[in-house]
Amino acid sequence: MNAASQAIGVFDSGVGGLTVLRALVTALPDESWIYLGDTARLPYGTKSATTVQRYALRAAEVLVERGIKALVVACNTASAAALPALRERFAHLPVIGVVEPGAAAAVAASRTGRIAVIATESTVAGGAYVRAIAALQPDAQVQSLACQVFVALAEEGWIEGEAVLAAAHRYLDGWFATDAAHPDVLLLGCTHFPVLAPVLSQVLGPRVSVVDASAAVAQTLCRALAERGLLAPSGHQGSAPLLLATDGVARFARVGATFLGHALAAEHVQLVDL
Amino acid sequence: MNAASQAIGVFDSGVGGLTVLRALVTALPDESWIYLGDTARLPYGTKSATTVQRYALRAAEVLVERGIKALVVACNTASAAALPALRERFAHLPVIGVVEPGAAAAVAASRTGRIAVIATESTVAGGAYVRAIAALQPDAQVQSLACQVFVALAEEGWIEGEAVLAAAHRYLDGWFATDAAHPDVLLLGCTHFPVLAPVLSQVLGPRVSVVDASAAVAQTLCRALAERGLLAPSGHQGSAPLLLATDGVARFARVGATFLGHALAAEHVQLVDL
Secondary structure: OOHHHOEEEEEEOOOOOHHHHHHHHHHOOOOOEEEEEOOOOOOOOOOOHHHHHHHHHHHHHHHHHOOEEEEEEOOHHHHHHHHHHHHHHOOOOOEEOOHHHHHHHHHHHOOOOEEEEEEOHHHHHHOHHHHHHHHHOOOOEEEEEEOHHHHHHHHOOOOOOHHHHHHHHHHHOOOOOOOOOOOOEEEEOOOOHHHHHHHHHHHHOOOOEEEEHHHHHHHHHHHHHHHOOOOOOOOOOOOOOEEEEOOOHHHHHHHHHHHHOOOOOHHHEEEOOO | OOHHHOEEEEEEOOOOOHHHHHHHHHHOOOOOEEEEEOOOOOOOOOOOHHHHHHHHHHHHHHHHHOOEEEEEEOOHHHHHHHHHHHHHHOOOOOEEOOHHHHHHHHHHHOOOOEEEEEEOHHHHHHOHHHHHHHHHOOOOEEEEEEOHHHHHHHHOOOOOOHHHHHHHHHHHOOOOOOOOOOOOEEEEOOOOHHHHHHHHHHHHOOOOEEEEHHHHHHHHHHHHHHHOOOOOOOOOOOOOOEEEEOOOHHHHHHHHHHHHOOOOOHHHEEEOOO
């Protein structure tokens, strides 16, 4: 089998990474995809870095056994904790995380260097985005805020309406008050949040760019594949993504539909054991 | 040591059970309390019944080793999965869960037999409240709804304001439409929800009783202690509850303050290992 015609593996602890998959499929429509959500063992955010590395390596093995030409770690926790270990173990594959592309996109979008990051509690506590932005632009002023209610709203499929608007105002109004020194970029540092981007843009107005890392991840992946001659030939017509989950396929399908942006039946999701 | 002067153990997978502790302390001010939140291994709701039983037995052992005269399982998942196992292992202790007292309180409060239960996804899926209400009143019409956004709002300390009101309307308006057949009781089947009771009562108005199981749990405990001559003597002046958590004491203190109803510093919470 020609390596270029192999699928690309995408891995997350749950359904959130489906927003990344959606952006990848849109940007690279000729590719084929296998997505693995390790729903039996989520949340990763509360687990130790060693455990997250172990889980990520096992999930990656399962994808590699099925034949993939690249691996996207569509999970903030695993990107922060396991990328070096994954790159060492699977040195023959491009392995792409979400933190660095997101940080680079935020730095590129900011004119003032004042960047706000919203994420889960554990991502904020880990500080990966703050470090990644500082590595690119040491004088950037980065603030980050945990927005757990956004996670619940996104999983409930409440991506518009009064509850989301009120939550967005409650989290963000203090930060983006109308003085001159407010951040000019809001980086979505959680894979659940892209579905809320339209509401967040509406609340923040045109003074603030809402940056979704997933487009940047797609660009990074495209470049990595092109460098190695691994891009699927144009017009190859990728098949529908293969979706795997380690538990709760009915919930995966229900919540995943919001994140993928189209209906998804439980029978479209295969249960796998790691 | 006189058995009656021993503490009462209260156990939950996390901080939610602190709403139950709060009601217990209010109802039984002469008693002393040890609360254990198994925060390192939450959520219980997604785990198998066997695993939840194992965790609950271990948590109860830790409390029993410290000397308790009764055990309250302030956790819906553990109440549904582990009460028989706990009662068998600790046959010398009154062991009280939250499901039966909550179901009994709802049945007592309903004039029409139409009862609505709100809970977490896993509690709704497990069906424990529907079964417990049916056992008490076989012709009751019970509907249940998972309200995961309420969990996130309560943990964020957002117990009033626009976001909570909007979420309450979005979940409940369909159920409590102004026809004659709406439920007349809303049973709070998640230990996080009592902090939202004022908003829920405001949204539903006087036609609907919002039933918080924790007062019923306190009554059940009081009766069990009295039957065994284990009530602390009146005026004994119970000490401040001892709070134990298996992980994340800072978060426990921050979120727990909302649920206990008063400020709580991280140094008030002891880290324990199971």
